[in-house]
Amino acid sequence: MALQTPYIDIQNLKKSFGAHVLFDDLSFSVAEGQHVGLIAQNGTGKSTLLSIISGKEGHDSGNIIFRNGIRVGFLEQSPAFDPNDTVLEACFNHNGEEEKILKAKQILTQLKIGDLTQRMGHLSGGQQKRVALANVLITEPDLLILDEPTNHLDLEMIEWLEGFLSRGNKTILMVTHDRFFLDRVCDTILELADGTVYTYHGNYEYYLEKRQERLNNTRAEIQRANNLYRRELEWMRRMPQARGHKAKYREDAFVDLERKAKQRIEERQVRLKSKNVYIGSKIFECQYVSKAFGDKVILKDFYYNFARFEKMGIIGNNGAGKSTFIKLLLGIEHPDAGKFDIGETVRFGYFSQEGLQFNEQQKVIDVITDIAEYVDLGGGKHLTASQLLQFFLFTPEQQHNFVYKLSGGEKRKLYLCTVLMRNPNFLILDEPTNDLDIQTLQVLEEYLQDFPGCVIIVSHDRYFMDKVVDHLLVFKGDGIVSDFPGNYTQYRLWSSLQPKEKETQPKADSPQKEKNAYRNTTKRKMTYKEKMEYEQLSKDIEALEKEQHAIEEELCSGTLSVDELTAKSKRLPELKDIIDEKSMRWLELSELA
Numbered sequence: 001m002a003l004q005t006p007y008i009d010i011q012n013l014k015k016s017f018g019a020h021v022l023f024d025d026l027s028f029s030v031a032e033g034q035h036v037g038l039i040a041q042n043g044t045g046k047s048t049l050l051s052i053i054s055g056k057e058g059h060d061s062g063n064i065i066f067r068n069g070i071r072v073g074f075l076e077q078s079p080a081f082d083p084n085d086t087v088l089e090a091c092f093n094h095n096g097e098e099e100k101i102l103k104a105k106q107i108l109t110q111l112k113i114g115d116l117t118q119r120m121g122h123l124s125g126g127q128q129k130r131v132a133l134a135n136v137l138i139t140e141p142d143l144l145i146l147d148e149p150t151n152h153l154d155l156e157m158i159e160w161l162e163g164f165l166s167r168g169n170k171t172i173l174m175v176t177h178d179r180f181f182l183d184r185v186c187d188t189i190l191e192l193a194d195g196t197v198y199t200y201h202g203n204y205e206y207y208l209e210k211r212q213e214r215l216n217n218t219r220a221e222i223q224r225a226n227n228l229y230r231r232e233l234e235w236m237r238r239m240p241q242a243r244g245h246k247a248k249y250r251e252d253a254f255v256d257l258e259r260k261a262k263q264r265i266e267e268r269q270v271r272l273k274s275k276n277v278y279i280g281s282k283i284f285e286c287q288y289v290s291k292a293f294g295d296k297v298i299l300k301d302f303y304y305n306f307a308r309f310e311k312m313g314i315i316g317n318n319g320a321g322k323s324t325f326i327k328l329l330l331g332i333e334h335p336d337a338g339k340f341d342i343g344e345t346v347r348f349g350y351f352s353q354e355g356l357q358f359n360e361q362q363k364v365i366d367v368i369t370d371i372a373e374y375v376d377l378g379g380g381k382h383l384t385a386s387q388l389l390q391f392f393l394f395t396p397e398q399q400h401n402f403v404y405k406l407s408g409g410e411k412r413k414l415y416l417c418t419v420l421m422r423n424p425n426f427l428i429l430d431e432p433t434n435d436l437d438i439q440t441l442q443v444l445e446e447y448l449q450d451f452p453g454c455v456i457i458v459s460h461d462r463y464f465m466d467k468v469v470d471h472l473l474v475f476k477g478d479g480i481v482s483d484f485p486g487n488y489t490q491y492r493l494w495s496s497l498q499p500k501e502k503e504t505q506p507k508a509d510s511p512q513k514e515k516n517a518y519r520n521t522t523k524r525k526m527t528y529k530e531k532m533e534y535e536q537l538s539k540d541i542e543a544l545e546k547e548q549h550a551i552e553e554e555l556c557s558g559t560l561s562v563d564e565l566t567a568k569s570k571r572l573p574e575l576k577d578i579i580d581e582k583s584m585r586w587l588e589l590s591e592l593a
Helices: 044-051 098-110 125-138 154-168 179-183 204-237 245-261 322-330 364-369 385-391 408-420 438-450 462-466 488-497 509-520 528-557 562-588
Strands: 006-017 020-031 035-040 062-068 072-075 143-147 173-175 187-191 198-199 284-293 296-308 311-315 339-341 350-353 374-378 383-386 424-430 455-457 471-479 480-484
Touching: 006 044, 006 408, 020 173, 035 044, 035 098, 035 471, 044 143, 072 125, 072 350, 072 509, 098 125, 098 154, 098 455, 125 154, 154 509, 179 204, 179 364, 187 204, 187 424, 187 488, 198 364, 198 509, 296 339, 296 480, 311 462, 311 488, 322 339, 322 455, 339 408, 350 438, 350 462, 350 528, 364 385, 364 528, 383 385, 385 408, 385 562, 408 438, 438 462, 455 462, 462 488, 471 488, 480 488, 488 562, 528 562
Parallel strands: 035 173, 035 187, 072 143, 143 173, 311 455, 311 471, 350 424, 424 455
Antiparallel strands: 006 020, 006 062, 187 198, 284 296, 284 339, 374 383, 471 480
């Protein structure tokens, strides 16, 4: 069935900043009811494009045509408010209507904004972004344009927003790096690359499969062009007498062939692995630490002994104490009681939410070489500052740009490179995925998977957490922190199988029930059959994860035929389901171990 008349039609759009052309001859449309996700590398103009479409920014040429009469809601990446307005006043579209005020309160409550009389100037940047999101949703526009809607939302809020946007017949155009969110909300992916928009009618998983097919086809075309180019170049180099004027068409064709043969697919073909990161057996011991701010308890007699090579994820609602825990570990905050005993060999590398303040007049490469000229990878290998930048998708040309020319996402990426260039053996990353493009996230995932030191990650990016961490600290508020041996998806599956708290709480006035409750919580021993199953599951999961890793590397290699690519793309989600199923059973049995 053909798509309906577009809500918005972009025709031959061009935007440049001085001599730098951001995009040229850009064309696409968004139909009624479509959920469109826009993907592109940092610095290619995603946020600028959304600002142009929403009328916040001008363009050089081209047309933006909206269907007559439609209402557009735009969520900016960094919204601005009158600091003297209350939260409710900032939701300016309610116009005093009780129904809309009620809806505003409901949505703000879901986004953890409870006091509607607060002045906007007293809210954090993240809270202001949530008020802006509520403001857009309250108006119920025909077309929602959202720039990074999941930034500054905790996992609970993100899952609520997924459901909200998926319900009904909303029309959405959004930029987000959250791949779970893309997969569950969007039915169309637009990829902006090399000044061209590629359209994929499917979710994020479908996009990955079809993008790989496109890249494989492009590589094949470039190879064919290179083979033909070598023959034509020999012909062009002959003496002019050997070419008559009738061969002019062949000379013109040679120019096009040369352009195609010299195309480049900017993708990394190697993983960055360091063998020279040493960390001793003693990492850190959190010795019965307590921390509170007034009545707000962050930690209460919390004990944890961090092991060598751990990759820990920290999750929990906003305000539960995740960032405070990191600052306590680093000595930025001080505990009320208890202490952190940190090993002598530990060298922290800290990537904070606030980021680094750069000298805007400095060149990108100089920012890195001011830290070090190279990193020793061990085995006689070195990684230069330029190579590190190139690994994180800064082209040689971009490396010699001034910092002020970088986009917000590119500055975050540069900040990440400054942390890694110091060659730490213990990385602490607080919301590292905010404002980074998906390609950079994939690079960072690989780097962390291969990192031979310790890692702590605070993130609301579920896809990223699943790829990197092997267990979680779950901050539940009021000083309650639990340790879970698995990734985020496994934790959610496990949580969904647990009885509600009300059902597990014994009544305080019943001694008999308290006695029974104590008996019921006594852990039984694992049977011989369960022990055999537990050991087999460990072997199965390890083998399946190796197969999964091998398939992921093959899919990125560019060497597979179309049939092989199709078969392995089908096998990958099957493997993930099997691993999840076996991991859940392993977790159940591990409780008895």
